[in-house]
Amino acid sequence: MTNPSLLILPGDGIGPEVMAEVRKVIAWMGEKRDLTFDVSEDLVGGAAYDKHGVPLADETMAKAQEVDAVLLGAVGGPAYDDLDFSVKPERGLLRLRKEMDLFANLRPAQCFDALADFSSLKKDIVAGLDIMIVRELTSGVYFGEPRGIHTEGNERVGINTQRYTESEIARIAKSAFELARKRDNRVCSMEKANVMESGILWRDVVTEVHEKDYSDVELSHMYADNGAMQLVRNPKQFDVIVTDNLFGDILSDAAAMLTGSLGMLPSASLGAPMENGRPKALYEPVHGSAPDITGQSKANPIACILSFAMALRYSFDRGEEATMVEQAVEKVLADGARTGDLMGPDGGTPISTSEMGDAIIAALNAA
Ligand code: NAD
Numbered sequence: 001m002t003n004p005s006l007l008i009l010p011g012d013g014i015g016p017e018v019m020a021e022v023r024k025v026i027a028w029m030g031e032k033r034d035l036t037f038d039v040s041e042d043l044v045g046g047a048a049y050d051k052h053g054v055p056l057a058d059e060t061m062a063k064a065q066e067v068d069a070v071l072l073g074a075v076g077g078p079a080y081d082d083l084d085f086s087v088k089p090e091r092g093l094l095r096l097r098k099e100m101d102l103f104a105n106l107r108p109a110q111c112f113d114a115l116a117d118f119s120s121l122k123k124d125i126v127a128g129l130d131i132m133i134v135r136e137l138t139s140g141v142y143f144g145e146p147r148g149i150h151t152e153g154n155e156r157v158g159i160n161t162q163r164y165t166e167s168e169i170a171r172i173a174k175s176a177f178e179l180a181r182k183r184d185n186r187v188c189s190m191e192k193a194n195v196m197e198s199g200i201l202w203r204d205v206v207t208e209v210h211e212k213d214y215s216d217v218e219l220s221h222m223y224a225d226n227g228a229m230q231l232v233r234n235p236k237q238f239d240v241i242v243t244d245n246l247f248g249d250i251l252s253d254a255a256a257m258l259t260g261s262l263g264m265l266p267s268a269s270l271g272a273p274m275e276n277g278r279p280k281a282l283y284e285p286v287h288g289s290a291p292d293i294t295g296q297s298k299a300n301p302i303a304c305i306l307s308f309a310m311a312l313r314y315s316f317d318r319g320e321e322a323t324m325v326e327q328a329v330e331k332v333l334a335d336g337a338r339t340g341d342l343m344g345p346d347g348g349t350p351i352s353t354s355e356m357g358d359a360i361i362a363a364l365n366a367a
Contacts, residue, residue: 004316005067006037009044009060012080012089013289014299014353015073021301021357022071022308025325028364029312033321040067044096045075045089045289055092064096068274069281069315071308072096074289093284097137100280102269103168104175105135105248106310107286109235109255109265114333117344118260121232126258131238132179133255135248136172137269139164140198142245162198164244169205175270176242177214182319186218186239190227190247202244224251231255262287263300263341266307268314281315283307293340297352300339302329305360328363332356335363 006026010016023039030036042048042060049055055075064070075089085091096102111119111129119126144161151157173189180187189206191199203221210219222230224247230237231251235258243251256265265287271280285303293299305325313322333342337359340350351359 003036003038004069006039006311007063007067007070008039008041009064009070010041010047010073011044011075011289012046012077013074013291013294014287015045015075015289017294017297017299017353018285018301018304019071019073021353021360022304024357024361025305025308025364028361029321032364033318035316035318035321044072044092046077046080048092049080049083049087049089053087055087055089056095061095061099064100064282065280068276068278069283069311070096070100071304071311072282072284073304074285074287076289077291077294096282097269100269100282101138101271102280102282103136103138103272104172104270105137105252106179106268106270106314107133107135107252107256107265108267108310109133109252109259111259112264112330112333114330114336115260115264115342118342119258121235121258126235129235129258131235131255132183132240133248133252134172134176134179134240134242135252136164136168136242136244137248138245139168140245162196162244162246164198164202166201166205169202170209171272172242173206173209174213176240177210177217180217180240181214182313184239185216186220188220188222188227188238188241190222190224190241190243190251192224192247193221194223198244206242227251228254231258256286261300261341263303263339264306265303266310268307268310270314278315281311283311283315297354298340298350299353300341301353301357302339302360305329305357324364324367325360328360328367331363331367332359335359 010019111126116123116127141162144163191202193199309322309325312318
């Protein structure tokens with residue numbers, strides 16, 4: 001048996017700082033759980049631009065296609081703000097998503113009890129929250145043609161097109177149903193079938209996929225505007241939410257903020273299964289490169305560590321180890337460990353990025 005392979009792309013800003021803490025968890029899995037990864041590391045974003053003049057070298061792209069999973073830190077920063085659009089750090093990330101055809105973006109919104117006070121909502125509404133938003137990532141209005149700005153008569157007109165094929169809807173629906181089976185077995189599909197034809201097709205296809213292969217999963221439908229309202233009214237009613245690229249962009253950001261800090265939020269982007277049955281996969285924290293705190297040991301590594309936990313669960317079928325990591329995070333937070341972004345109004349002394357990583361390893365050892 002060969003070891004599973006991981007490509008690590010730390011990127012820019014706090015990316016390398018948080019990734020150093022993930023490395024500790026990866027090493028721990030090898031030492032304590034007989035789960036050794038073949039880890040390679042490469043450049044993305046501004047770091048790749050500095051060396052190669054492009055935000056993702058072709059060799060790095062080729063490596064990403066070969067490995068079992070890619071783990072990315074963050075890209076971007078003020079040093080690259082004035083670069084041409086075609087070589088901006090974010091283009092490196094977009095190239096990965098596009099060429100790996102990562103059509104399903106998974107964003108869990110999970111509220112750790114110890115952080116329930118950080119939410120802008122009342123504690124009892126968010127405590128224990130555990131929902132998953134599955135956003136279609138490679139189609140819809142961000143990609144549809146025709147698009148552009150042109151002149152009609154004496155004024156300019158901006159155009160974007162919402163376009164979904166049946167197969168695009170079916171594959172994201174399947175991802176959501178499969179995921180629900182590993183959770184609470186419920187899917188809520190959100191669109192605007194009341195005003196958009198693409199929404200009518202979305203609802204039809206999700207229903208067909210459900211009837212054909214997933215009738216054991218509970219399915220409901222909701223208009224996306226009502227979904228936004230329900231997310232802040234009673235988010236715990238949901239298990240898995242599946243929606244298109246545009247609504248998913250907005251709803252997943254809203255759901256993320258239910259849980260407090262950006263430094264806590266992991267994500268996964270998955271594509272079609274490879275020959276070995278594992279999906280193409282990219283795991284990354286939701287946050288960016290945080291130039292305001294780069295190099296100060298202030299970054300919270302938990303989002304990146306929880307992204308690795310998602311890799312354990314969704315790429316490597318090691319749900320037990322994923323849960324161990326999540327419980328270790330829960331334990332250190334319950335014990336009061338806080339990086340600067342998690343300091344409440346009462347103050348206290350924040351710990352550093354590496355102290356947070358060490359605390360999580362200590363909690364893993366103690367479990
Ligand atoms: P950001 O997420 O980098 O930072 C927003 C705020 O949250 C900052 O105050 C930052 O200090 C804080 N923060 C973020 N992550 C944190 C962590 N782990 N621990 C503690 N605090 C944290 O967003 P931004 O400031 O809008 O963007 C900065 C750069 O990152 C830009 O160049 C942007 O393009 C890029 N960006 C990259 C990604 C990505 O790589 N996926 C995502 C968003 C933004």
